[in-house]
Amino acid sequence: MKKIISKREYDTAKSELIEKRTFGAFGDPAGYEETLYKTEKGYFFLYVNGGEESPYKKEDIKCVSAKKAEEWLAK
Secondary structure, three states: OEEEEOOEEEEOOOOEEEEEEEEOOOOOOOOEEEEEEEOOOOOEEEEEEEOOOOOOOOOEEEEEOHHHHHHHHHO
């Protein structure tokens, strides 16, 4: 997936996958996944996707600061 946010391109195909987390079982309407990526220029973002009852009802990209990425990894 690719998305432009504040004139920056975030592209899952061109970025480094840092870590992927899955919550719930496959097909669970409340299940979702979060995947942390780092772009070539050092920006972090989360690719998110989930079921109809999850926090992420559709796939999206959310940019995060380096500090937020660190906090996410520490969870």
